[in-house]
Amino acid sequence: MQLVLRQQQGAATVVYCAVAPELQGLGGMYFNNCFRCLPSPQAEDKAAAASLWELSDRLVLDRPTGLQAL
Known part of the structure; x- marks a missing residue:
């Protein structure tokens, strides 16, 4: 039960940012515990x-061509 609660708490900010009507059309902000922060x-x-x-660009370009996405 405790693991489920931690997973829900961990997902809360992501879910909030995805569905909150007041954030619709906005981006480029940082959130922590469902609150905007600097x-x-x-x-x-x-x-x-x-x-x-x-x-990042170099690592992506240097990967083996036969590597499949996981």
């Missing part, structure tokens, strides 16, 4: 974002 300074670091994008 992003961390790390989340707003443009250089870190560019570096992460380049790494």
